[in-house]
Amino acid sequence: MDVYLEGKQKITLTQADFKAQGGEGAVYVKGATAYKVYNSAGSVVPEGKVRALSVLNLPEILRPEAMLTDKNRDPIGYAMRAAPKGYPLCQIFPRAFRDRKGLTPDAALELVRRLQAGVQHVHEQGLLIVDLNEMNFVVDETLDNLYFIDVDSYQAPGFPATALMDSVRDRHARGFSEATDWFAFAVVSFQIFAGIHPYRGKHPQWKTLEERMLRNVSVLNPDVSVPGACLSFDVIPSAYRDWYQSVLDGGQRIAPPQGAYGAISFAPRMAAAPTSASFEIEEMRDYGADIVDFVNGLVITAQGVVIGGATVLGPDVKIGIAPGGTQAVAAWPENGYIRFYDLQRDRPLETRLAGDSVMSSGGRLYFQQGGSLLEVDLVALPLVTLASARPVANVMPQATQLFEGVAVQDVLGACYVSVLPRRGESRQVRLAELDGARIVSASYKDRVLIVIAARDGRYDQYIIRFATDFRRYDLRRREDVASAEINFVVLDSGVCLLLDDHGALEIFARDLDSTQYQRCEETGLDGDCILLKNGTQALFARGAKLFKFGMREEN
Known part of the structure; x- marks a missing residue:
């Protein structure tokens, strides 16, 4: 698509430049400039308003700066400075x-x-x-x-x-x-x-x-x-x-405070062992810092990855397991590259791969490089672990978000997800129910995808189960949830556990056609607990403590 800056300079916008589709129009990004192209002429911001907004001179306010026209010099949008790579608030x-x-x-x-x-x-x-x-x-x-x-x-x-x-x-x-x-x-x-x-x-x-x-x-x-x-x-x-x-x-409408704000106190998470009439709960270990994740026997706390008695790296890493299951590698993005760290040998890998963001799925590592989603191949040799990459899917370069186990794309207003069920394999699925929604968070585990999407001022939770061939899925929606937090796990037995904000636990089967479902209100857990697993064993973390739990046997 050709557009013209102030009716003069021609700019060609391609699918690779597409960033997002909104209710009024589409946003494209080329370099440091973003271009908003409206869906209809009646929606285009008036040139007079662009001039009125020009008084906003804080660099953090990304206002319209110049009008866009078509070849007939009719207004169709505007240009502005592009937002840096980051996160919606x-x-x-x-x-x-x-x-x-x-x-x-x-x-x-x-x-x-x-x-x-x-x-x-x-x-x-x-x-x-x-x-x-x-x-x-x-x-x-x-x-x-x-x-x-x-x-x-x-x-x-x-x-x-x-x-x-x-x-x-x-x-x-x-x-x-x-x-x-x-x-x-x-x-x-x-x-x-x-x-x-x-x-x-x-x-x-x-x-x-x-x-x-x-x-x-x-x-x-x-x-x-x-x-x-x-x-x-x-x-x-x-x-x-x-x-x-x-x-x-109080109903007052006054400006917020200025100047000194006072000290901030911070209450750590409650780590007392919960009690439950429905579950047997057993404390396993106190790790000394809030637990963030548990991957293949490795604990990640707010201070980093726990290896033996030491903590290395930081909490914002993804873990991949080399074939054979004996070697774990941490990965993270840094200055345009994906960096790797051999956790067993406690040393960085010499390999670094050009990429923007990284995720893990099923013990495998993936990262985005422009319009490609690549899988990291880990090879554990006697003295060193090697890392290389191969493409497994094509993605929209600027309209793709990597979440836990899933890549979510806005393809010119249509929602597609790429899930990665096995090594070397990617499945792309259109989720028409999510078209036009803002995807806030998502998590995919073993044929179950949970998405939090924002629409019309509320957050809705979508729970999606895929068939083994990913040609079919079922979907149920919880409207107007209080938080964008996703707290669920799929045990190796195929049992899914989903914890809501107030501690109610949904238990259901992973398989698409199963009708098994149970909701437990009195669990002893709450939204402060993080659901985890070790094979078929359900775990949860509360603060620095790790617990295992299971249903009480009926007498």
């Missing part, structure tokens, strides 16, 4: 992400400060954001910088706002103002601190988000219970916590 909310990436409460505070400074800058220029929701911000890979996107929807004099997500809409306001922006900021920034929407949780009387927002009953209300997976509210500096109390529960 909503992806950093789950506690599991924070543990693996090392996002500390202090780092979360810095992101809130950056968000606040950007909102204040917009207001100082006489503009409003209005649709200040977590989908409209990107955090870079360092987790240090936050960028404002979808700026074309902002409200400027003579140009009303064009969008507003329901989850940040002020139920007590009749119009848009700086006060409604600060209310939306309170909703989003609270999630940066605590990992939960401030009007989620459970209240004995007011059940829905709508009821709670209308009645100013936030999670700070003592009658509201919250999932164990969210962070302690002690991580919120006192000045902000007082402000949240005034805005979210």
Whole structure:
């Protein structure tokens, strides 16, 4: 597709440049520039609004900078600076992400400060954001910088706002103002601190988000219970916590605190052994730091991979197992390359492979290199382990996300997933039910895929089981879940365990045509537990402690 910058410079946009499809149009990226091409002429941002937005001069605000036209010089979109590689803001909310990436409460505070400074800058220029929701911000890979996107929807004099997500809409306001922006900021920034929407949780009387927002009953209300997976509210500096109390529960519409914020205290995860009427639970070991994952007998904590009595590397690594099962290798992206570390020999591999991001599936390592998804071949020799790569699938270079065990692609608005069931094999499946949704998180294990997708201001959970040939699947959906956290495991026996935010455990069969299903409410587990496995044995971690568990035998 040929487009023209200000009706003059011709730019050719190809499928390789495609980044994402939204409700209004498609975004393409070439180098450091992004191009938004609208679906219809009636949706194109007016040139006058582009000029009105030009007063926004913070580099973190990625505003429209120049109009795009077709060959007839009719407006079809605009050009802007491209967001750096990173994460939609909503992806950093789950506690599991924070543990693996090392996002500390202090780092979360810095992101809130950056968000606040950007909102204040917009207001100082006489503009409003209005649709200040977590989908409209990107955090870079360092987790240090936050960028404002979808700026074309902002409200400027003579140009009303064009969008507003329901989850940040002020139920007590009749119009848009700086006060409604600060209310939306309170909703989003609270999630940066605590990992939960401030009007989620459970209240004995007011059940829905709508009821709670209308009645100013936030999670700070003592009658509201919250999932164990969210962070302690002690991580919120006192000045902000007082402000949240005034805005979210008191109904005030005031600007957030400035200047000194006070010290942040952090409560570690509760690690006491849970008790359950349904399960036998046995503590196995205390690892001294919060457990992040358990792979093939290897424990990864928030401090790194535990080998014998030592901890090496960091928590944000993927583990691959060489054929034969005796040699484990950690992999991670670094400066445009995938680096490897031999965990048994406690030394780095000399090999490094050009690539952007890495994932693991079934004890195998995969990484993206442009438009290719490659599998890492590990060969364990007596004195050294070798790593090489071979392509197993083609992917959209800029519209592919690697999650746990699955590559998710936005193919010009259609959702495709690439799963990797066996060595050297890839299966691509179209999931039409997810077309048009923003994929927030996903996890694939042994023919079971779970996806959290954002649509219309809510998060829905999709549980998908594939046939052995991947030609069929079934799907069920849990609407409006409280968190983007995915907490499930598939035992080698084919039994799936899925833990929800409040500790209810779903037990079902992996096989597509099976109707076996059980839901246990009184499990002794909660959202603070991480489900793991060792073969057919179900495990879970709570804080630094690892437990094994199984159903109690009936007398």
